[in-house]
Each structure stands twice: as C-alpha cells, then as structure tokens.
Amino acid sequence: MGERKSAGDRWTIAGGRGSWPVLRFPEIGSTNDEALARARAGLSGERWFVADRQTSGRGRRGRVWTSEIGNLYASALLIDPCAPEHLPEIPFVAAVAVHAAVAGRSAATLPALKWPNDLMFAGRKVAGLLLESSRLDDGRMAVAIGFGVNCISFPAGTETPATCLLTEGLTIYPEVLLADLDATLRATLADWDRGRDFAAIRRRWLAAATGLGGPIRVRLADGERNGLFEAIDETGRLVLVEEDGRRRLVSAGDVFFPPVGGNEVK
Known part of the structure; x- marks a missing residue:
C-alpha cells in the first residue's frame, strides 16, 4: 500500500454536496501510488487521496516533486472514466478544473495554463498535474490524477521557475483549495461527459492558455523544434508551426517561451 506512515481518518469536504470522500494521510510516499494500490485492492468509486507531505512525490517524466508541508498534494481516483482512446484528454480536463479553482479565488491577476497542464502565474509554475493509470x-x-499546488512555498532552482499562491497574493489553505477543486473537477468531468464533449474542454483550455500565437521552443525525445504555438488540436496535441511553415503535431514534450528580462520562461 505504498510508503505511508499512518493513515488519517476519512476527511469530509465541508459544505460540498455530492463531494467525493477523502482519505487523508499525514505522510505518504505518493498519493497517486496509494490511490492506484487501493483500486487494485478493490476500492471502487471516486475518492480523494490527500497527504500533508509526500516522501516520493514526482511530476511528469519522473521529475522529483518537492513536497513541503503547507501545500496541496492530492490525487483524484477515477474508475473506468472513459473509453481508452479518451484517456489522453483527462489531463486537460484536470487542468481546466484546477485553473477554475484557483481563478475563482483570485481577484487580481488570473493564472494561465501552459501546455499540457501546468498552472502558471506570469511565467512561473504554481501547480502541476500527473495522470497515471492501472x-x-x-x-x-x-x-489517478495527481495535483500538486504550491500554496505557501515553492522550490528554488527548478528548470521551470516556480512560485506559490501566497507569493501571488492569494492566501488559500490546502483544505479550502481541495473543496474548490472537488467542485470544479466534478463539474468539468460532467461537461467532458466521458469524452463526448472534449471540444468544450478544449475551448476552455485555449481561453486560459499562455503563449498562444507566440514563439516557443519544444523539447522532444529526438531533439528540439522552434516555431509558433498555433493551438491544440481536437485531441489535445500541440500544433507547432515550424520556421519553414510546416505544422508539427506534438503529443509529448516540454515547452519553453522566449526570454523575458533575460531569462527564458520554461
């Protein structure tokens, strides 16, 4: 069952009609690992798995995700959410949901989405998502959809500059943010309708996108490409217009933006 030290009691999201049950842990290896292990052991139905601290947190491509106390580390467990061909759409569903949760608490600067599913404030990453399945x-x-949101702290020296909600002027406690995220994720999943209306999710994602229409550099498995970020296609692939005018569809890669004040936005 993962590396948890001790399991907390089930934590009910206050005031949330239809909210998913929550299993909370003071410390755990990975909330995604715990969610999938519980599913393999027979747990059914949607659940949240939340940790005050993770000892083996990770991001996309196996990157280490620093997990200090005071931030939100939560995984949403879904069982059979869609046909297999629609699974790649779920990160965009989750990105739209976390954007809505944070934007709903922001009275000034709104966050933006960086392809495929990072949440950014002025070029600095405040949240990342990791989808894993079994x-x-x-x-x-x-x-399992893993959400890592920097509420009060963020790591230094990361390849992609980071920030936290507190630094951006937002005081949002993890349990409050989870309640908001529970509501926005359930609503966004309903709008997506098991993949029947990804077009609606795509429109919302594009409306919140950063860098759209501008120059980007994309790091791929076989090298790097430069061009313009035109859009995302009907399946969520990044549409890159290369310098020779050809369009390249990117399913997986890291996006970097041009330098701002001498520093490249990654």
Whole structure:
C-alpha cells in the first residue's frame, strides 16, 4: 500500500454536496501510488487521496516533486472514466478544473495554463498535474490524477521557475483549495461527459492558455523544434508551426517561451 506512515481518518469536504470522500494521510510516499494500490485492492468509486507531505512525490517524466508541508498534494481516483482512446484528454480536463479553482479565488491577476497542464502565474509554475493509470483484474481502468499546488512555498532552482499562491497574493489553505477543486473537477468531468464533449474542454483550455500565437521552443525525445504555438488540436496535441511553415503535431514534450528580462520562461 505504498510508503505511508499512518493513515488519517476519512476527511469530509465541508459544505460540498455530492463531494467525493477523502482519505487523508499525514505522510505518504505518493498519493497517486496509494490511490492506484487501493483500486487494485478493490476500492471502487471516486475518492480523494490527500497527504500533508509526500516522501516520493514526482511530476511528469519522473521529475522529483518537492513536497513541503503547507501545500496541496492530492490525487483524484477515477474508475473506468472513459473509453481508452479518451484517456489522453483527462489531463486537460484536470487542468481546466484546477485553473477554475484557483481563478475563482483570485481577484487580481488570473493564472494561465501552459501546455499540457501546468498552472502558471506570469511565467512561473504554481501547480502541476500527473495522470497515471492501472488496468484492474476485471478489465476496468483505474486512473489517478495527481495535483500538486504550491500554496505557501515553492522550490528554488527548478528548470521551470516556480512560485506559490501566497507569493501571488492569494492566501488559500490546502483544505479550502481541495473543496474548490472537488467542485470544479466534478463539474468539468460532467461537461467532458466521458469524452463526448472534449471540444468544450478544449475551448476552455485555449481561453486560459499562455503563449498562444507566440514563439516557443519544444523539447522532444529526438531533439528540439522552434516555431509558433498555433493551438491544440481536437485531441489535445500541440500544433507547432515550424520556421519553414510546416505544422508539427506534438503529443509529448516540454515547452519553453522566449526570454523575458533575460531569462527564458520554461
């Protein structure tokens, strides 16, 4: 069952009609690992897995995710949320949901989304998402959506500059943010309708996107490409217009923006 030290009691989201049950842990290896392990052990239905601190937190491509106390580390467990071909859409659903949760508390500067699913304030990363899945014995798919949101602190020296909500003028406690995120994720999943209306999610994602229409550099498995960030296509792939005018569809990669004040925005 992962590396947890001790399990907390089930934590109910206050005031949330239809809210998902919460399993909270003072310390755990990874909330995603715990969610998928519980699903393989027979847990059914949507759940939140929340930790005050993770000892083995990770981001995309296995990057270490620093997990200091005071930030939000939560995984949403979904069982059989869609047909397999729609699984790549879920990170965009989750990104739209976390954007809505944070934007709903921001009275001034609004956050933006960086492809595929980072939440940014003025070029600095405040939240990241990690989707992982596991095939269950009965053939269904268990999906864990991991959310890491910097509420009061952020790591220094990261390749992508980081920030936290407090630095951006937002005092949002993790349990409050989780309640907001529970509501926005459930609503966004309903709008997505198991992949039947990804077009609606795509429109909302593009409306919140940073760098759209501007120059970007994309790091791919086979090298780097430069061009303009035109859009995302109907499946969520980044549409890169290269310097020779050709369009490249990118399914996975790291996006970097031009230098701002002498520092490249990554």
